[in-house]
Amino acid sequence: MLGYYSKLSSQVYDMDKYIGLSYGDVAFYRDRLASCTGNILEPGVGTGRILIPLLEKGLKVDGFDVSREMLEICRTNCKARGLHPNLFEGKMESVALDKRYEAIIVPTGTFLLLHQREDSMKALKNFYHHLKSGGKLMLDIFLQTDFAIGQGTTRTWESENGDMITLESKVVDVDYINQYTISHNRYEKWRNGVLVQTELERFPLRWYGVEEFKMILEQIGFEDIIISADYTYGQYPTKSNQTITFEAVVRKG
Numbered sequence: 001m002l003g004y005y006s007k008l009s010s011q012v013y014d015m016d017k018y019i020g021l022s023y024g025d026v027a028f029y030r031d032r033l034a035s036c037t038g039n040i041l042e043p044g045v046g047t048g049r050i051l052i053p054l055l056e057k058g059l060k061v062d063g064f065d066v067s068r069e070m071l072e073i074c075r076t077n078c079k080a081r082g083l084h085p086n087l088f089e090g091k092m093e094s095v096a097l098d099k100r101y102e103a104i105i106v107p108t109g110t111f112l113l114l115h116q117r118e119d120s121m122k123a124l125k126n127f128y129h130h131l132k133s134g135g136k137l138m139l140d141i142f143l144q145t146d147f148a149i150g151q152g153t154t155r156t157w158e159s160e161n162g163d164m165i166t167l168e169s170k171v172v173d174v175d176y177i178n179q180y181t182i183s184h185n186r187y188e189k190w191r192n193g194v195l196v197q198t199e200l201e202r203f204p205l206r207w208y209g210v211e212e213f214k215m216i217l218e219q220i221g222f223e224d225i226i227i228s229a230d231y232t233y234g235q236y237p238t239k240s241n242q243t244i245t246f247e248a249v250v251r252k253g
Contacts, residue, residue: 005067008187008199012165014047014073015157017108023243025107025140026053028231032138032247033059038102041130043092043123044110048074055083062099064090092123100132106139109243115180115204124220133252137222143240144181144207147174164190169203180206210237210244222248 005013030053033040038060045051045063047070054061055078063085065071071087078085092106092114104127114120127137152170159165166188173182182204189197208216214225228245229237237244 005065005070006199006201007069008165008189008197009185009201010047010067010069010073011159012157012167012187013070014077015159015165017047017049019047019049019052019077021049023108024231025243026050028228028233028245029105029107029138030054030057032233033103033105036060036102038132038135039099040103040105041097041101042105042107043090043095043127044106044113045074045087046070046108046110048077050105050107051085052077052081052083055085056081062086062088062101064088064095066091093119093126094122095126097130099130100135101130102132102135104131104135104137106137109140109142109205111139112141112206113204115178115182115206117178117206120206121216121220124216128220128222128250131250133250135250137217137246137248137250139246139248141208141213141244141246142242143244144205145240147171147181149174162191163196166190179208180204213246217246217248221250223251224249 029050033054036059040059040061042051042061042063045065051061051063068089071089075087114123149171152168155167157165168186169183171181171183182202185201185203187199188195210227214227217225226234226247227236229235229242
């Protein structure tokens, strides 16, 4: 059985995308949300790389994730900084809350992990439902340009106690009709030259066209959609390797 953001995967995520690392997204989200006085929600909060700077800025942010291991690390990272946000387990497409938010944010391409179209549509409708009138959704996507099936990559990290963790990743399937890839990841933890833990992961990733995703948001009911590339507000993307951010507003009667 292949796991999904289990213990080793979450540990690697925390080391690779550590608190304090920014791709330009931390400042961008912090600036775009600076005027928010109400509650903000981050689905797929991960280990807190975006959440923590927003909390430290004084914003009120709740977060949830499908991975208990990621949430455990996020709570530890927050506690170490004297922060105690509302964090809980949930899925983007089905979470049901009794609170409406001023903003919902899904940075760093996390939304693309919903590789089934039905789930992604349910999630966007769920976001719309959980936003106040005038509230906004901010969401990052990126394009996939490398579809080489069977081609593998290997990366290595060293943990604080000297353990080595390796990741071998390989694309095993590309569904061009439904627009997603499936990769298989193999994590191994080594201690003093001895393999002490192995973890297998099935990693799906969806892709969208830029105008396609804008039309999806419009069909759901979002308005005033602004598209930004590489965290430059309002700059339409011109290259396939850029991160693309959508900002859309809910206008309810």
